[in-house]
Amino acid sequence: MIWAMTRDISPSFDQCQLTHLPRVPLDVERARAQHEAYEWALVELGCTVRRIDAGPDLPDSVFIEDTAVVFPEAAVIARPGAATRQPETAAVRDALRRFGMPMRDMAEPATLDGGDVLLIGRQVFIGSSTRTNETAVNQMRRFLRPLGYKVRIVPVEGCLHLKSAVTAVAPDTVIINRAWVPADAFTGLDTIDVDPDEPAGANALLLGDVVVYAAGFPKTRARLEDKGLRVHVVDVDELAKAEGGVTCCSLVFQT
Ligand code: CIR
Numbered sequence: 001m002i003w004a005m006t007r008d009i010s011p012s013f014d015q016c017q018l019t020h021l022p023r024v025p026l027d028v029e030r031a032r033a034q035h036e037a038y039e040w041a042l043v044e045l046g047c048t049v050r051r052i053d054a055g056p057d058l059p060d061s062v063f064i065e066d067t068a069v070v071f072p073e074a075a076v077i078a079r080p081g082a083a084t085r086q087p088e089t090a091a092v093r094d095a096l097r098r099f100g101m102p103m104r105d106m107a108e109p110a111t112l113d114g115g116d117v118l119l120i121g122r123q124v125f126i127g128s129s130t131r132t133n134e135t136a137v138n139q140m141r142r143f144l145r146p147l148g149y150k151v152r153i154v155p156v157e158g159c160l161h162l163k164s165a166v167t168a169v170a171p172d173t174v175i176i177n178r179a180w181v182p183a184d185a186f187t188g189l190d191t192i193d194v195d196p197d198e199p200a201g202a203n204a205l206l207l208g209d210v211v212v213y214a215a216g217f218p219k220t221r222a223r224l225e226d227k228g229l230r231v232h233v234v235d236v237d238e239l240a241k242a243e244g245g246v247t248c249c250s251l252v253f254q255t
Contacts, residue, residue: 214235
């Protein structure tokens with residue numbers, strides 16, 4: 001069974017953290033409608049969605065990807081880099097525990113947002129960003145080496161997370177904005193560049209052989225489709241005003 005854990009949008013969503021975008025008014029109801037449509041897209045693509053309640057005082061809690069990284073063997077509970085986001089992990093830990101999976105907790109002074117972790121096969125790329133530090137990378141290495149994963153640290157600049165700059169669109173292919181992340185970190189994989197007019201277009205959620213992708217990047221979408229990839233478009237522009245994308249609104253895992 002493929003699960004997608006999501007989290008409701010908080011009534012305090014408009015107080016979200018922002019790093020690279022100016023603060024603009026957020027329409028919480030519109031964001032809710034887009035979030036629900038996103039959940040239905042995941043259902044259509046074969047996921048069983050489990051939505052957990054929002055924290056009323058946790059503005060960014062909809063961006064559940066940042067609170068944990070779920071590997072087939074164990075879940076790692078993150079320690080988000082923004083202090084306001086650290087209380088988000090408790091409810092996610094409880095929800096994941098119900099699946100009976102082994103759990104590991106990142107420990108202070110490590111900080112890591114799940115948006116900085118890109119898993120491709122047995123390779124784990126971790127973005128060194130404003131949210132994720134080297135201590136976290138070392139802790140991940142200690143958790144993951146015995147499981148046979150190779151951990152690689154990748155510098156990220158100009159955007160929030162590693163997965164703002166690069167994500168997988170097929171088992172051996174990434175979509176990338178090489179202005180934000182060095183492409184040579186991904187040698188051995190095929191790369192598709194974002195269209196220069198769409199720098200934020202590198203965030204895609206690969207579900208089986210379908211790429212879930214934001215409607216806001218039509219030129220980059222054409223590049224994906226030209227490569228023969230199946231793309232399922234979702235409209236998430238209200239969530240994007242809070243610096244969210246398609247990966248960050250779910251934790252997808254298999255049991
Ligand atoms: C934040 O700054 O933490 C949120 N406003 C956005 C988080 C987006 N997360 C992600 O892309 N993984």
